[in-house]
Amino acid sequence: MQTVTFAHLWVDGAWQTDVAVDIDGGRVLALRSGRAPARGAAPRGAPAGDAMAGSATAGDMRSGYVHGLTLPGLADAHCHAFQRLLPAWTQRARASREQGVLHEDFWTWREAMYVAAANLGPQELEAVAARCYLELLRGGYTAVAEFLYLHRLPQGTAPERRRGLAAGGARAAQLNADVAIVSAARRAGIRLMLLPALYQHADFGGAPVTAGQAPFERSVQQFLQDWEELKRRYPGDDADRGVGAATNAGDTDVDAGDVDAGDVDAGDANGAVTLGVAFHSLRAVDVSTVAEVAKQLATDQSCRAVHIHVAEQPAEVIASIAHHGRRPVALLAERDLLGPRWALVHGIHTTAAELKQVALSGATLVACPSTEADLGDGYVDLAHYLASGGQLAIGSDSNIGRSAYAELRMLEWGLRQRQGRRNVLTSAAEPAVADRLLRAVRAGGWRAFGQPQAGAPGASADFVTFDADEGDWPLVPPENYLSALVFDAAAPQARDVMVAGHWAIRRGVHVQQAQIERRYRAALMRLQPTLRQALARHEGK
Numbered sequence: 001m002q003t004v005t006f007a008h009l010w011v012d013g014a015w016q017t018d019v020a021v022d023i024d025g026g027r028v029l030a031l032r033s034g035r036a037p038a039r040g041a042a043p044r045g046a047p048a049g050d051a052m053a054g055s056a057t058a059g060d061m062r063s064g065y066v067h068g069l070t071l072p073g074l075a076d077a078h079c080h081a082f083q084r085l086l087p088a089w090t091q092r093a094r095a096s097r098e099q100g101v102l103h104e105d106f107w108t109w110r111e112a113m114y115v116a117a118a119n120l121g122p123q124e125l126e127a128v129a130a131r132c133y134l135e136l137l138r139g140g141y142t143a144v145a146e147f148l149y150l151h152r153l154p155q156g157t158a159p160e161r162r163r164g165l166a167a168g169g170a171r172a173a174q175l176n177a178d179v180a181i182v183s184a185a186r187r188a189g190i191r192l193m194l195l196p197a198l199y200q201h202a203d204f205g206g207a208p209v210t211a212g213q214a215p216f217e218r219s220v221q222q223f224l225q226d227w228e229e230l231k232r233r234y235p236g237d238d239a240d241r242g243v244g245a246a247t248n249a250g251d252t253d254v255d256a257g258d259v260d261a262g263d264v265d266a267g268d269a270n271g272a273v274t275l276g277v278a279f280h281s282l283r284a285v286d287v288s289t290v291a292e293v294a295k296q297l298a299t300d301q302s303c304r305a306v307h308i309h310v311a312e313q314p315a316e317v318i319a320s321i322a323h324h325g326r327r328p329v330a331l332l333a334e335r336d337l338l339g340p341r342w343a344l345v346h347g348i349h350t351t352a353a354e355l356k357q358v359a360l361s362g363a364t365l366v367a368c369p370s371t372e373a374d375l376g377d378g379y380v381d382l383a384h385y386l387a388s389g390g391q392l393a394i395g396s397d398s399n400i401g402r403s404a405y406a407e408l409r410m411l412e413w414g415l416r417q418r419q420g421r422r423n424v425l426t427s428a429a430e431p432a433v434a435d436r437l438l439r440a441v442r443a444g445g446w447r448a449f450g451q452p453q454a455g456a457p458g459a460s461a462d463f464v465t466f467d468a469d470e471g472d473w474p475l476v477p478p479e480n481y482l483s484a485l486v487f488d489a490a491a492p493q494a495r496d497v498m499v500a501g502h503w504a505i506r507r508g509v510h511v512q513q514a515q516i517e518r519r520y521r522a523a524l525m526r527l528q529p530t531l532r533q534a535l536a537r538h539e540g541k
């Protein structure tokens with residue numbers, strides 16, 4: 001057993017000082033001796049106004065005393081790690097419409113995303129995902145739900161594939177995308193929920209997949225076979241055991257050339273991977289198939305949650321009405337496909353009645369504010385959704401944003417812009433936006449993982465600590481600590497990150513940081529010529 005004492009720990013919505021946390025087997029045994037900070041008092045051990053009050057000393061590190069502002073780890077409920085490479089490539093207009101007026105939207109961005117997906121090999125995916133996951137840890141997440149529609153990637157590196165020299169030719173290896181993702185999560189030391197995604201059609205009505213979507217396609221039979229294989233590889237009998245071991249011990253240094261099934265044998269004593277399933281969307285999977293597969297997995301203990309993209313764009317709603325006479329969320333509700341196991345990603349173009357159905361069902365709505373802003377998706381009326389008891393989580397999605405706390409600010413700011421009001425996502429009982437949102441997305445995020453909220457007794461010992469310079473929080477009274485972190489820091493970066501009782505990042509240092517960075521840069525340099533050539537073909541169309 002170990003005991004770590006946090007100078008300032010958020011416990012059930014309130015700040016307590018000097019909280020001793022007993023940890024055993026990766027779980028929190030007990031939180032002891034915390035006391036509420038005096039109103040307006042400076043952080044303990046520091047004169048009032050000392051901006052360094054939240055900084056650690058070497059002595060504190062050795063004694064297990066952690067200065068700074070500590071929060072329970074959050075769950076990133078929606079991530080496509082490979083899209084981490086896209087932000088810099090997708091800010092130039094590539095499509096044109098009448099009289100040379102350029103028109104870019106979600107659908108043109110999607111074409112660029114297909115180009116990236118088609119040109120990734122397992123080594124590139126692993127390198128990009130490891131870097132992404134490391135950034136997510138620094139951003140305040142200790143778990144990531146990887147919504148994975150890639151499954152069989154062409155072997156070899158990008159230059160090898162270009163020259164036709166890839167080992168084994170272009171033959172795609174079995175579930176090597178899943179292998180790469182698990183390897184990346186272990187390298188970073190983040191908890192992973194792997195969500196293999198069923199993808200069958202280009203649109204409602206069973207339209208065949210396009211060339212860009214071909215790598216995602218799977219039959220139901222293949223999907224269920226793959227599911228059984230993933231269950232065999234990742235039994236997940238103990239969700240907390242072994243997370244973070246890779247970063248501390250440095251003993252699971254998977255070489256870039258070795259990303260294959262051998263790295264993730266079921267005998268690996270790492271239970272940090274849990275499983276759920278995803279249906280890409282009602283565009284990509286007919287609702288009857290969704291119902292059939294969901295029914296088959298309803299009693300499968302390995303399946304912790306069911307995720308689906310829904311109502312991200314108006315065109316999807318229009319197509320759903322045309323084919324089914326129902327909007328997407330209403331269609332799911334009608335087929336009895338909402339419930340506590342379900343996580344609905346985006347849900348932007350929804351009516352008040354649909355949102356009420358989601359709230360009543362106990363399903364979780366997953367907002368992805370920075371991605372939704374980047375893609376021009378829109379905003380959902382979360383004020384009424386939260387007021388009606390709706391469950392809310394956040395996701396990094398395309399990973400253009402990697403800070404959980406910046407996502408909370410984005411969520412609120414988007415609604416302010418739209419509604420011409422301030423402090424929109426508040427209630428009489430919870431008047432502080434940051435505090436209310438943190439409580440909500442902590443609960444909703446872990447619900448979307450089918451796991452108890454980390455940082456509480458009996459649950460995983462996941463904590464993130466921010467230093468004194470993240471939002472000047474030591475200079476304000478405790479009731480404003482979170483407001484400072486969310487609204488007064490650009491993209492708060494954690495100094496210390498604990499996942500299941502292991503320090504994934506300590507004093508800003510992640511033991512595999514240099515290696516992760518080197519591999520990421522190498523992968524992007526290898527991909528650059530291919531992406532440049534492929535994306536240039538889309539420009540000016």
Ligand SMILES: [Zn+2]
Nearest residue numbers: 080147309397
């Ligand atoms: Zn997504």
